[in-house]
Amino acid sequence: MDKMKVTYEVMLSLAAEMVWDEALRKHRSEELYKGIDExxxxxxxxxxxxxxxxxKTLN
Structure with missing residues (x-):
């Protein structure tokens, strides 16, 4: 059972990292669009x- 718990925690951590990376990418993209407009x-x-x-490199 401990192996399943470790696996679950790793998967949960990976999912959280993916959400965080997407949020950072979206935020930077919005900043770039504003800068481009300016x-x-x-x-x-x-x-x-x-x-x-x-x-272009972000997308």
Missing amino acids: ALASGDELAFRNLTDEL
């Missing part, structure tokens, strides 16, 4: 390119 509004081509490149 770069477009201000005409900052370099910032736009850098932010869109990061967004």
